[in-house]
Amino acid sequence: MQGISKRFTTPVDLAGRLANLLGANHQPQTVHAVSDVNLAVIPGEVVGLVGESGCGKSTLGRMVAGIYEPTEGKISYQGKDMRLMTQTEARQASLSVQMIFQDPMSSLNPRMRVIDIVSEAPVYHGIIESAERGDYVATILKKVGLDPVFMQRYPHQFSGGQRARIGIARALAVNPKFLVCDESVAALDVSIQAQVLNLFMLLRQELNLTYLFISHDLGVVRHLSDRVVIMYLGCVVETAPAAELFDAPNHPYSQALLENVPTLKLRHKRFSSIKGEIPSPMNPPTGCHFHPRCPKAGPRCSVEQPVLRPISTGRQSACHLNDGGVG
Amino acid sequence: MGLVDPPGRIVSGSIKLGGKELVGLDDQGMRAIRGKEISMIFQDPMMTLNPVLRIDTQMIEAIDAHEKTSKKAALARAQQALEKVGIPAAADRLKAYPHQFSGGMRQRVAIAIALLNNPSLIIADEPTTALDVTIQSQILAKMQELCADSGTALIWITHDLTVVAGLAHRVAVMYAGRLVETGFVDDVLDHPLHPYTRGLLRSLPSEGIPGQPLEQIPGMTPSLGRLPPGCAFAPRCRNATEICHRSSPEGTVFPNQRLARCHHPFDSVAQPVGLTER
Ligand SMILES: Nc1ncnc2c1ncn2[C@@H]1O[C@H](COP(=O)(O)OP(=O)(O)O)[C@@H](O)[C@H]1O
Ligand code: SF4
Ligand code: SF4
Ligand SMILES: [Mg+2]
Numbered sequence: 018m019q020g021i022s023k024r025f026t027t028p029v030d031l032a033g034r035l036a037n038l039l040g041a042n043h044q045p046q047t048v049h050a051v052s053d054v055n056l057a058v059i060p061g062e063v064v065g066l067v068g069e070s071g072c073g074k075s076t077l078g079r080m081v082a083g084i085y086e087p088t089e090g091k092i093s094y095q096g097k098d099m100r101l102m103t104q105t106e107a108r109q110a111s112l113s114v115q116m117i118f119q120d121p122m123s124s125l126n127p128r129m130r131v132i133d134i135v136s137e138a139p140v141y142h143g144i145i146e147s148a149e150r151g152d153y154v155a156t157i158l159k160k161v162g163l164d165p166v167f168m169q170r171y172p173h174q175f176s177g178g179q180r181a182r183i184g185i186a187r188a189l190a191v192n193p194k195f196l197v198c199d200e201s202v203a204a205l206d207v208s209i210q211a212q213v214l215n216l217f218m219l220l221r222q223e224l225n226l227t228y229l230f231i232s233h234d235l236g237v238v239r240h241l242s243d244r245v246v247i248m249y250l251g252c253v254v255e256t257a258p259a260a261e262l263f264d265a266p267n268h269p270y271s272q273a274l275l276e277n278v279p280t281l282k283l284r285h286k287r288f289s290s291i292k293g294e295i296p297s298p299m300n301p302p303t304g305c306h307f308h309p310r311c312p313k314a315g316p317r318c319s320v321e322q323p324v325l326r327p328i329s330t331g332r333q334s335a336c337h338l339n340d341g342g343v344g
Numbered sequence: 345m346g347l348v349d350p351p352g353r354i355v356s357g358s359i360k361l362g363g364k365e366l367v368g369l370d371d372q373g374m375r376a377i378r379g380k381e382i383s384m385i386f387q388d389p390m391m392t393l394n395p396v397l398r399i400d401t402q403m404i405e406a407i408d409a410h411e412k413t414s415k416k417a418a419l420a421r422a423q424q425a426l427e428k429v430g431i432p433a434a435a436d437r438l439k440a441y442p443h444q445f446s447g448g449m450r451q452r453v454a455i456a457i458a459l460l461n462n463p464s465l466i467i468a469d470e471p472t473t474a475l476d477v478t479i480q481s482q483i484l485a486k487m488q489e490l491c492a493d494s495g496t497a498l499i500w501i502t503h504d505l506t507v508v509a510g511l512a513h514r515v516a517v518m519y520a521g522r523l524v525e526t527g528f529v530d531d532v533l534d535h536p537l538h539p540y541t542r543g544l545l546r547s548l549p550s551e552g553i554p555g556q557p558l559e560q561i562p563g564m565t566p567s568l569g570r571l572p573p574g575c576a577f578a579p580r581c582r583n584a585t586e587i588c589h590r591s592s593p594e595g596t597v598f599p600n601q602r603l604a605r606c607h608h609p610f611d612s613v614a615q616p617v618g619l620t621e622r
Binding site for chain 2: 210219
């Protein structure tokens with residue numbers, strides 16, 4: 018991904034339009050959900066994408082999966098700009114990248130049986146014949162740890178963990194190479210979450226998958242990822258190999274995030290935290306988006322936006338402290 | 345809290361607050377306690393807040409319900425409470441409606457209301473689950489500080505054992521409607537007695553070795569209407585034996601005020617010291 022941005026413009030709502038008739042001046046609002054992000058994912062890699070709500074993780078994930086078009090920038094798949102692909106190539110690429118959502122209940126059609134949910138896309142795209150559906154779905158259900166005898170059932174007849182598996186089966190049915198998982202285990206109980214995380218790791222090995230794993234849970238990300246990307250208000254602030262990042266985060270926001278993660282080992286700790294709320298992406302702070310909350314901010318931070326620059330092999334961080342200081 | 349909706353009711357047992365029996369108390373008696381002696385904070389602060397009333401109105405109401413003060417005194421107390429939970433420009437924010445606050449700020453308002461009448465106990469039901477880490481940390485820090493200052497006891501209901509580790513003195517683990525293990529946090533988290541507790545601890549991704557499979561508890565939580573005859577955890581338990589499927593284990597007391605409900609508890613060091621009555 019090169020220079021990817023996504024802006025959503027919310028039209029003025031009815032109340033605003035009425036107020037405008039009376040002389041008010043409500044303008045359409047633009048959300049800078051993702052600003053100028055560069056990200057390359059290597060085949061076979063698991064990249065964890067972390068940040069607090071509203072920072073643009075899902076929007077970025079959806080652009081990767083081809084659900085949203087970027088407002089600016091280009092997305093390449095296997096070195097080729099998606100916009101310059103032939104129809105066949107583009108279809109191949111879009112099948113190769115599949116998305117798995119957080120809430121399996123709202124992403125699974127409640128009126129369809131599991132067999133139809135899983136076989137719909139592969140039949141439509143001619144990967145299998147309609148007649149082979151039963152066998153095909155059975156194989157895939159086994160892969161995700163579900164008993165094929167359940168394929169005639171509807172989503173509501175399953176538990177949360179099983180529905181998560183159905184969502185995974187549906188994505189696997191078109192033989193993807195790259196899975197974008199958006200908070201895919203967030204809604205599950207700890208014991209069930211462990212089962213699904215183990216399944217993700219197993220599938221990675223068996224099918225040689227690449228993952229973009231979006232989660233606000235740093236424990237989950239640390240466990241699964243080779244490399245971690247941290248976002249704040251639409252921008253990538255740091256990217257590093259997982260082990261290095263968790264050992265020694267560079268960016269003040271990464272440091273704050275990691276400090277605030279409770280762990281089993283820290284008993285009776287005094288919780289403390291960086292101050293302030295997460296600002297609105299409609300109107301992000303000037304300069305470094307993090308400066309109003311940053312304990313290390315200086316005069317330069319409110320006027321100049323830091324760029325992501327290499328700080329060591331495989332590591333990048335966007336903070337003036339790595340580049341001449343904040344004074 | 346006496347908030348079980350009919351036809352649900354307490355069929356047996358006893359709940360004591362400072363020696364006073366709460367089970368069987370009439371509506372009026374319970375109202376006098378709720379919001380005064382015990383208050384509650386929910387995952388969704390809108391359980392506490394009324395969307396169509398200004399914050400000051402709601403806070404004055406909460407004070408009025410339990411004591412007679414002048415409106416001016418009540419307002420001053422409300423403002424103080426908002427300041428205590430860290431809401432900037434409290435005097436102005438009192439005039440706002442709930443929807444004018446962010447999720448984290450709304451939860452702070454709910455906490456301020458819970459603290460208004462200096463309760464002896466606060467029950468907090470997953471109050472930070474929906475919040476981001478940095479905001480969760482801010483709320484946890486505030487709760488710690490406020491409860492320590494006022495000597496208020498706290499029951500923190502959560503599925504997150506790492507928060508328990510940081511916050512609690514004692515922990516009670518529930519499975520299928522029963523307490524299966526209780527004790528001091530250090531004892532329970534370092535040397536769990538019950539297989540369910542141990543399974544939970546080991547399935548945490550933050551405790552695993554990155555990239556290695558996590559220990560998982562097989563199966564899923566049973567529905568409370570269809571519990572198996574013996575130990576409710578038996579169908580998922582690696583240590584289950586024949587007796588587990590047949591008889592429900594009694595609560596057994598262990599040294600250092602620990603309790604576990606299991607036929608084959610871990611940790612042979614902690615020899616049971618006796619059985620509880622039930
Ligand atoms: N379809 C949409 N229309 C308008 N705004 C949107 C839309 N999707 C997301 N946003 C806004 O973009 C920002 C980033 O959202 P999102 O990518 O969902 O963040 P995250 O997944 O990190 O919580 C938020 O402010 C959100 O409200
Ligand atoms: S650029 Fe300044 S405000 Fe931003 S993270 Fe670095 S020190 Fe903090
Ligand atoms: S009583 Fe038996 S089945 Fe239940 S938790 Fe203990 S060992 Fe496991
Ligand atoms: Mg999201």
